Amino acid sequence: MTKTKTAKSKAIKQKGFTKGKVKNTKVKQGFSRWLIVTAIKLSIIFVALISLYSIYLDGKVRQTFEGQRWQIPAQVYANIPVINADKPINLAKVESELIHLNYQRVTRVTSPGQFSRQGSKVTIFRREFDFGYGLQEPALISIEQKNGEVYRLTENSEVKHSVKLEPILIDRILSADAEDRVFLSLEQVPQQLIDTLLLIEDRDFYSHHGISPTGILRAFWKNMLAGATVQGGSTLTQQLAKNMYLNRQKTIWRKVNEALISVILELRYSKDQLLEAYINEVYLGQHYANGIYGFGLASQFYFGKPLSELDDAQIALLIAQVKGPSYYDPWRKPERASERRDLILRVMFENHTLTKNSYLNAIEQPLSIRSERRFAKQSYPAYMQLVRRELKDIGAGNALQSGIKVFTGFDLVRQQNAEQAVIEQLAQLEKSKDSSELQTAVIVSDIRTGQIQAVVGGKEVKYSGFNRALDAKRPIGSLIKPVIYLTALERYQQYNLATPLADEPISLKSSTGKRWQPKNYDGKYRGHVPLIDGLVKSLNIPTVNLGLKLGLADVADTLHTLGYQGKVKKVPSMLLGSTNMSAFEVNQWYNTIANSGIYNRALAINKVVSGDGETLWQRENVVDARLSSQGAYLIDYALTKVTSEGTAKSLAWKFPEQLLAGKTGTSNDLRDSWFVGYDQESVVTTWIGRDDNKSTGLTGSSGALTLFANYLKKQGSHSRYDFMPDGVEFATFELATGNAVTDECAKVAQYPAVTEGIFFSTECLEKKPEPPSWLERLFGLGDD
The missing domain is CATH 1.10.3810.10 (Biosynthetic peptidoglycan transglycosylase-like)
Known part of the structure; x- marks a missing residue:
């Protein structure tokens, strides 16, 4: 019985053990299954998260890579040099610009970025460059000069009428x-x-x-x-x-x-x-x-x-x-x-x-790096201020970081000469006046296009602060006078260069009861003077009398026709330049006068090209004739007399072989000294004054004119030549009456005039005396 119980007991224990073992196994299998399922679930979640995150990253990657990947600076270039086979060329200027572009001077040109000069021949291996219509391959250019002009021009051994050179990069925004x-x-x-x-x-x-x-x-x-x-x-x-x-x-x-x-x-x-x-x-x-x-x-x-x-x-x-x-x-x-x-x-x-x-x-080899870490980049802050303003005006301000190319009318040599003239002339004037407070502004523009070629905004030529050329608005003084005389000359039936103008004391009373009694600069009165003398000698009284007869509104209209966009207060003092303007504004309407009455908007920028080569903006080239060709010729003729006989006649002996035109201007109490001068190529506006508006002690002739002359001495000039338009011819005028007369009259002068406005008089106030006979000449009987 004991054995039976023991066996039974063992059987029961064995059975329980087996059940426990099976149970543990089932538990382990369940846990393993749970782990696997959990792992799979986590893996799915992980893959899903990675997939979602990858989708997010993919969007981020595509947005950056396929959009604007980088902020690429806007590149601002100077005027593209164009060499023409039938025009004068300054090889020294070409050479200077090539050196500025880091072209290497060599004996024999073999690769892009090199040039050589042998006497009157320059050979240039132009680098590849995008002029705004696609990347141009490097080109071997040969320029041969004779008597100051190009007589043979080739590009890659092919004879060309014109070729383009690489422009100077003047700044990167x-x-x-x-x-x-x-x-x-x-x-x-x-x-x-x-x-x-x-x-x-x-x-x-x-x-x-x-x-x-x-x-x-x-x-x-x-x-x-x-x-x-x-x-x-x-x-x-x-x-x-x-x-x-x-x-x-x-x-x-x-x-x-x-x-x-x-x-x-x-x-x-x-x-x-x-x-x-x-x-x-x-x-x-x-x-x-x-x-x-x-x-x-x-x-x-x-x-x-x-x-x-x-x-x-x-x-x-x-x-x-x-x-x-x-x-x-x-x-x-x-x-x-x-x-x-x-x-x-x-x-x-x-x-x-x-x-x-x-x-x-x-x-x-040595490392052959640049000698200085700082970029060898010139700074032209006044000009770049103008460029930035124009970019904003034409709506390109938001594209500045997309790699746009901005092509301008900037002329490196003119800019450098203007800056050097300012530095030298102001130092000399300040020394003579015992003053260090003088300031200045200079604007240079191309007559035919209106392109702004150079800007100096103050005495500190590299200072990027207040730009006096653009923003300092000062009374323009006698610079206004050509507008008044032009208004008269366009009325050719009533006025010509010989028309007598009254030069006698005048007194005008304003609506407030205040009297205005202008005087000539020398304090003298001449009774009557020919119209041309009123402008050439810059006489105030004849000018005011003429302006009042013409009407203040008509004078203001002429000023706006020439290109001035500001408001003009129509009071008599406007006839002597009480209107405030900047040098830039003055240069604009004088450019129209210099360009035979054809208006071009004054702009620095010619063209803006996207990083992909698409033209975003381009200057319009339209012929906008604002004056009659006859009136434009007559006022230009008078302004050439200003530089040869009038208030700017010092230019005649400084540049005896050059025919120039221009006008001086001085504001009240000698606060502002102005001069605008031009040759056949450029208009140059110069101003000298003080920021505190105190007297400079300088007239237009003794201040701004000397700055212009200094600039022109460095730059050189091309003499004015104007073809007399149809409907204009020279005639003999009697100075006392302004009548067109024959050569029999005494006290006469010859001036160009509009043919339809010439009315000949058969009578003279005074005739020329009869020439003595040969007998009288022999015995001297005809002499007093």
């Missing part, structure tokens, strides 16, 4: 976050730079999919063997992802983002697109507060020339900067930069992108 770059298409990048960049940074670039484990292992092995960092582990795509989309914090999350973005970039875009983006995005240095991004700008920053003109050693030094622009800074750490460059050159040689001789020559 940077982005708000101070990024600066020069965008290059992949086709513009030298193959040597591409090959070397891939060798050093990512030789598997065209075979991997954004991340390269083998590249990381190979870089580790190469660097260990070399004992230095020869190759990087990150792919170019990863570097691009980091530079374009991420910050520089070294965290795991950033590395995850970098990997995901790299894969997205590889899936979305071609290798060439990614390589082009990298070449323009990579950070390669720091120019004070501004970052240097991309190889295009880095080439200018380190070597002062385009990427296409770099040699092997310079390319190697640029690629050395990818590893660390601060660590390998060639100005601060030349030995370290040289060592890194030579290491890259060795890799180039070992991989057969350099021959042995090229390699040995390259490692022997």
Whole structure:
């Protein structure tokens, strides 16, 4: 019985054990199943989250990459030099501008960016450039001069009537976050730079999919063997992802983002697109507060020339900067930069992108960087203020960071000559007046187009503050007088250059009872003077009398017709220049007078082109004749007499072989000294005054005119020549009556006049005496 119980007991225990074991097994299986299900669920959630996040990243990547990837500075260019086969040329000016553009003077021209001069022949290898209608290939240009004019002009050995040269870059309008770059298409990048960049940074670039484990292992092995960092582990795509989309914090999350973005970039875009983006995005240095991004700008920053003109050693030094622009800074750490460059050159040689001789020559070269870290860029703040205002006015202000090209009428030589004239002349005038408070403004414009060629906004020519040429509005004094006389000459039935004007004391009473009694500058009265003398000698009384007869409203209308857009207070004092204007405003309407009455709006900008080559805005070229050709000729004739016989006659002996035109102006109490002068090419408006509006002690002749003369001495001039229009001829006028008379009358003068307005008189106040007979001449009987 005991055995039976024991066996039964064992059986029961065995059965319980088995049940427990099965139960535990079921528990374990259930837990495992739960783990698997949970893992699957978590994996699905993880994949979903990664997918959603990838979709978010994909949108971010596409928005940046396919939109405006970078803030590319607006590039502002000077006037495009055009050489014509039938026009005068100043080879010294051409040479100066080429040097300013960092063209290399050589004995024999062989590559773009070089030029040579042999006597009267200049040979230029023009760089590739986009003049606003697509990138133009480099061109070999030859200019041969004879007697000051071009007589043979060729481009790539083909005879041309005209050729264009590369314009000067006068400024770059940077982005708000101070990024600066020069965008290059992949086709513009030298193959040597591409090959070397891939060798050093990512030789598997065209075979991997954004991340390269083998590249990381190979870089580790190469660097260990070399004992230095020869190759990087990150792919170019990863570097691009980091530079374009991420910050520089070294965290795991950033590395995850970098990997995901790299894969997205590889899936979305071609290798060439990614390589082009990298070449323009990579950070390669720091120019004070501004970052240097991309190889295009880095080439200018380190070597002062385009990427296409770099040699092997310079390319190697640029690629050395990818590893660390601060660590390998060639100005601060030349030995370290040289060592890194030579290491890259060795890799180039070992991989057969350099021959042995090229390699040995390259490692022997100095770094050949620019002598100073600061960009050798001239500063023309007054002119750039005008450009910025115009960009805003034409609606291009929002496109400033999209790589637009702005082509202007800026003339480097005229600007430099104007600045130098200001520096010299104001120093001389301040010394003679024992004053250091004089200020100035200068505007130079092209007569035929109205383009603004130069602007000086004050005595400190490089100061970017208050621009007196644009914003200082001062009484213009006698500058207004040509408007009054022009108004009369357009009424050719009533007035001509010989019409007598009263020069006697006058007294006018205003509505408030205040009397106005103008006087001539010399305090004298002449009774009557011919109309032309009133302007040439700048007489106040004849001018006021004439203006009052014409009507103040008509004079104001003429001023607006010439191009002045401001308001004119129609009071008698306006006839002596009480209206306030800036030098820019004055230059505008004088340009119309100088251009035979044809109006052109005064603008600095000629054309604005997008980064893609699309013309966003272009200056309209329309013929807008505001004056009759006869009236325009007569007023111009009178203004040439101002410089030969009148208040600006000092120009006649300073420039005896040149025919110039112009007008002086002086405001009350000698507060403002003005002069506007022009030759056949440009109008120059000069003003000298004080910011506190106190007297300068200078008239238009003793102040602003001397500044104009100094400028013209430096610039040179082209003598005025006006063809007499149909309907105008010279006639003999009796000075006392203003009548057209025969040669029998005494006290006469010859002036041009509108033919229809000439009415001949058969009578004279005084006839010429009969010439003595031969007998009287023989015995002297006809002499007093």
